[in-house]
Amino acid sequence: MGTRSLTHIIEDKKTLTTMYRQFDGYLSGHGNDLAEFLKDFKVVNGYSGDTTKLANGMGCLTAQLIAHFKKECGNIYIYPPNTKDCWEEYDYTIYLEDNKIKIKVVSVYGLKGKADTLFNGTPEKFLGLPEQEKKPLPLFNRVFNHLKQLLTTKIIKNA
Numbered sequence: 262m263g264t265r266s267l268t269h270i271i272e273d274k275k276t277l278t279t280m281y282r283q284f285d286g287y288l289s290g291h292g293n294d295l296a297e298f299l300k301d302f303k304v305v306n307g308y309s310g311d312t313t314k315l316a317n318g319m320g321c322l323t324a325q326l327i328a329h330f331k332k333e334c335g336n337i338y339i340y341p342p343n344t345k346d347c348w349e350e351y352d353y354t355i356y357l358e359d360n361k362i363k364i365k366v367v368s369v370y371g372l373k374g375k376a377d378t379l380f381n382g383t384p385e386k387f388l389g390l391p392e393q394e395k396k397p398l399p400l401f402n403r404v405f406n407h408l409k410q411l412l413t414t415k416i417i418k419n420a
Contacts, residue, residue, distance in 0.1 A: 265349040266291050269342070270326065271356040272319035276342035280327065283336045286351050288379065288395035292366055295353060296384035298329050299362050319357060326355075352376075 266286025270277045282291050304316045316322035331337045340347070354365040364380065364387055371377035379394075380387055 264290070264351070265347060266351040266353060267340070267344060267347060267349045268295065268326075268353040268355065270319060270323045271354060277319060277323050278327075279340045279342055279344045280330065281338040281340050281344070281347055281349070282330075283338070286349065288351070288366060288390075289392060291351065291353065292364075292380075292387060292395060294330070295326075295355070295364060296387040298326065299355070299364065299384040300388060302362055302384075304357055304360070304362060322355075322362075 263284030264286040266282045268280040302314045308317050352367040356363050366380040368377045368379050
């Protein structure tokens with residue numbers, strides 16, 4: 262069973278694109294991959310000289326991120342902005358705040374069957390988290406929480 266995730270790239274409070282990852286979407290997988298790619302990146306408006314780890318705006322960063330992750334058929338897909346409800350367990354948002362790239366990570370089904378923010382900060386701080394904090398919930402808990410949310414949603418909609 263894959264651990265699905267969505268990654269939303271935001272610029273000026275608008276989602277530029279949403280990237281779907283079919284498997285390894287948990288924090289120690291996709292989270293680490295995102296943070297490793299984004300660490301030390303600078304987002305600028307205009308550039309010259311050395312462009313290593315440089316993006317000319319969030320659109321440029323988005324294109325570089327997709328190029329970095331999409332290496333073969335499958336696993337990584339581009340969905341319309343703000344896509345939800347793809348059986349994703351983790352929701353990542355990449356945005357710029359005070360000229361720094363930030364990553365927000367939400368566990369969609371959370372520890373109690375509702376969304377929980379697990380992290381919100383720079384890629385460098387994410388990489389500094391203890392590995393214990395990046396472990397996914399046990400499979401039973403994830404499936405139970407997902408089924409609970411589906412049943413609750415259906416009951417409310419049909420009431």
